[in-house]
Amino acid sequence: MSRAVTVANLSKNYGRIKALDDISFEVDEREIFGFLGPNGAGKTTAIKIMLGLTRAAKGHVEIFGIDVQSKPDKARENIGYVSQNLSLSNEITGYENLLISAKLYGVPSSIRKSRITEIMDLLGIQNRADDLVKKYSGGMMRRLEIGAALVHRPKLLILDEPTIGLDPQIRLVVRELLRRLVNEFGITIFLTTHDMGEADELCEKIAIINNGRIGVVGTPTNLKRSVGGDTIQFDTKEPEKAVSILTGKFGVTKPIAKNNTISMIVNTAETILPLLINTLARAGVIVDAIHSHRPTLDDVFLKYAGSRLAEVEREGDYRHVKEVRRTFRRMR
Amino acid sequence: MFTILEKTAVILELELRKMKHDQSDLLIRAIQPVLWLTIFGSVFRQFRQLPIGDVSYLSFITPGVLAQSVLFIAIFTGVSLVWERDLGQLDRLLAAPAPRTSIVLGKAFSGGVKGLFQAGVIFAIAFVMGVDLIPNPIYILGVIGVVFVFGVCFSSMSIFVTTLLNTRERVMGMMQLLTMPLFFASNALYPIEIMPRWLQIVSLINPMSYVVEALRALMITGDLSRLPIALGGMAIATFIFIGAAALAFRRVGR
Ligand SMILES: Nc1ncnc2c1ncn2[C@@H]1O[C@H](COP(=O)(O)OP(=O)(O)O)[C@@H](O)[C@H]1O
Numbered sequence: 001m002s003r004a005v006t007v008a009n010l011s012k013n014y015g016r017i018k019a020l021d022d023i024s025f026e027v028d029e030r031e032i033f034g035f036l037g038p039n040g041a042g043k044t045t046a047i048k049i050m051l052g053l054t055r056a057a058k059g060h061v062e063i064f065g066i067d068v069q070s071k072p073d074k075a076r077e078n079i080g081y082v083s084q085n086l087s088l089s090n091e092i093t094g095y096e097n098l099l100i101s102a103k104l105y106g107v108p109s110s111i112r113k114s115r116i117t118e119i120m121d122l123l124g125i126q127n128r129a130d131d132l133v134k135k136y137s138g139g140m141m142r143r144l145e146i147g148a149a150l151v152h153r154p155k156l157l158i159l160d161e162p163t164i165g166l167d168p169q170i171r172l173v174v175r176e177l178l179r180r181l182v183n184e185f186g187i188t189i190f191l192t193t194h195d196m197g198e199a200d201e202l203c204e205k206i207a208i209i210n211n212g213r214i215g216v217v218g219t220p221t222n223l224k225r226s227v228g229g230d231t232i233q234f235d236t237k238e239p240e241k242a243v244s245i246l247t248g249k250f251g252v253t254k255p256i257a258k259n260n261t262i263s264m265i266v267n268t269a270e271t272i273l274p275l276l277i278n279t280l281a282r283a284g285v286i287v288d289a290i291h292s293h294r295p296t297l298d299d300v301f302l303k304y305a306g307s308r309l310a311e312v313e314r315e316g317d318y319r320h321v322k323e324v325r326r327t328f329r330r331m332r
Numbered sequence: 333m334f335t336i337l338e339k340t341a342v343i344l345e346l347e348l349r350k351m352k353h354d355q356s357d358l359l360i361r362a363i364q365p366v367l368w369l370t371i372f373g374s375v376f377r378q379f380r381q382l383p384i385g386d387v388s389y390l391s392f393i394t395p396g397v398l399a400q401s402v403l404f405i406a407i408f409t410g411v412s413l414v415w416e417r418d419l420g421q422l423d424r425l426l427a428a429p430a431p432r433t434s435i436v437l438g439k440a441f442s443g444g445v446k447g448l449f450q451a452g453v454i455f456a457i458a459f460v461m462g463v464d465l466i467p468n469p470i471y472i473l474g475v476i477g478v479v480f481v482f483g484v485c486f487s488s489m490s491i492f493v494t495t496l497l498n499t500r501e502r503v504m505g506m507m508q509l510l511t512m513p514l515f516f517a518s519n520a521l522y523p524i525e526i527m528p529r530w531l532q533i534v535s536l537i538n539p540m541s542y543v544v545e546a547l548r549a550l551m552i553t554g555d556l557s558r559l560p561i562a563l564g565g566m567a568i569a570t571f572i573f574i575g576a577a578a579l580a581f582r583r584v585g586r
């Protein structure tokens with residue numbers, strides 16, 4: 001398998017902000033590689049450097065062996081880019097947008113038309129080809145955007161938050177489309193997301209990124225396994241007593257009490273849950289509510305980035321989603 | 333070199349396709365010149381002592397009004413560029429394997445072409461209002477050339493300024509600050525001779541004056557004696573602004 005992307009020791013500052021702090025990773029051909037991190041983590045900055053749009057302070061990027069800094073145009077011929085904003089022109093038709101992209105990327109005139117028709121079919125928007133983009137729904141715009149990035153048959157598709165601001169069922173459509181591109185056309189995909197469900201479901205490999213640093217890179221399965229086991233959480237009115245009873249038993253980690261909630265990581269929750277409840281009952285500690293979950297990428301994020309994704313996320317993410325939604329509306 | 337021209341043509345095509353779908357813009361832009369010609373043209377007709385030669389005042393200001401409306405269109409080129417950058421539409425062009433200069437050139441040329449459409453509209457209005465236009469096709473070709481180059485020149489200036497200013501608010505303010513003096517401190521509405529001395533100097537270094545002079549010669553007076561100076565001045569300004577815009581644009585998004 002050959003290498004699609006090599007990023008080595010990339011750093012970038014905006015004034016005093018360290019947008020990227022010495023990140024390195026590699027993407028193999030025909031793989032879906034995801035950057036998972038909250039708003040402001042440095043995802044877009046990394047993409048801009050990979051495209052040669054922004055200069056890095058330090059470091060090196062190669063796309064299919066081509067150095068981006070010294071030969072940006074040559075490198076870009078292999079890349080399709082879908083930015084986090086909607087970058088299509090809404091005042092012209094979907095067909096015209098693809099036509100302009102085809103010309104920009106130097107698709108020969110003899111095959112332009114058939115190429116565009118093919119993409120319209122693939123996206124399932126062939127019957128809306130001659131409508132102005134401002135009349136499209138958000139999901140159609142996003143699909144067209146991906147289509148515009150495909151007209152020159154790039155070997156690598158880079159997508160910045162491809163499903164942000166979309167309804168859940170349309171997210172599924174977009175994800176399905178991306179998977180098809182890899183399976184049927186052998187494209188390599190690099191994407192960013194702040195949605196751990198999406199990263200988990202779609203990506204073969206994930207880099208956890210926070211505050212401009214990559215915490216860890218791996219497959220979702222391996223990353224979750226590296227957390228060490230399932231999490232058990234329960235509520236009780238006697239947390240100290242419960243902790244002292246459970247310490248050294250069952251757990252991979254020491255039980256941690258927060259208010260009246262106790263959480264601990266165990267090997268397999270199914271077998272340990274009944275034992276744990278029995279042990280506590282025999283000591284007279286009543287469990288009010290209990291639940292367990294398999295490790296999630298949020299647990300992975302906690303382990304390698306030092307915080308819960310959901311916690312860093314909420315405020316900034318909400319603003320970002322609102323912004324994208326506003327653009328969708330403004331485009332109409 | 334070939335790639336630059338090729339990609340410039342694509343950017344120009346994109347702009348023209350946008351214009352094709354939104355012709356209301358063209359109509360709205362026709363309103364202002366009509367107002368200028370009808371109101372200003374008829375009010376100032378009273379001042380018979382204006383030293384404008386043996387043409388009517390309406391004829392005198394028609395080239396000025398044409399130059400002004402092309403100026404507005406050209407100035408808007410930079411504004412729309414900043415707008416597109418903020419929307420994220422520029423990202424797509426920047427990420428394509430196209431030299432940045434071709435984006436600048438394509439946008440600037442689109443300003444020139446839009447200026448031509450505007451010229452068509454103003455010719456029609458002037459004709460209806462009974463302005464004595466020189467019907468010689470060679471002169472009309474000359475007008476087309478001057479309007480196009482003027483549009484390109486001031487679109488480049490506008491791209492240069494907006495790229496330097498960076499934020500949309502500053503750009504809007506600056507553009508307003510720029511257009512009014514360019515227009516009023518020129519020979520568009522009154523001959524230079526009647527201006528106070530200081531304004532005469534301003535108007536001599538004001539590129540608008542050269543454009544208006546060239547247009548006036550080609551559309552109304554037919555006196556081409558000063559045309560070479562006007563064209564020379566325009567050519568120099570155009571090269572300078574295109575160069576400045578292309579240089580400034582290299583920094584965008586970095
Ligand atoms: N053009 C810029 N000027 C100043 N700061 C920037 C700029 N672009 C990004 N940043 C900062 O760099 C950090 C990373 O931003 P970004 O790469 O956009 O994150 P993400 O895409 O993960 O949300 C943030 O703190 C952001 O505020």
Ligand SMILES: [Mg+2]
Pocket residue numbers: 040043044045084160
């Ligand atoms: Mg981002």
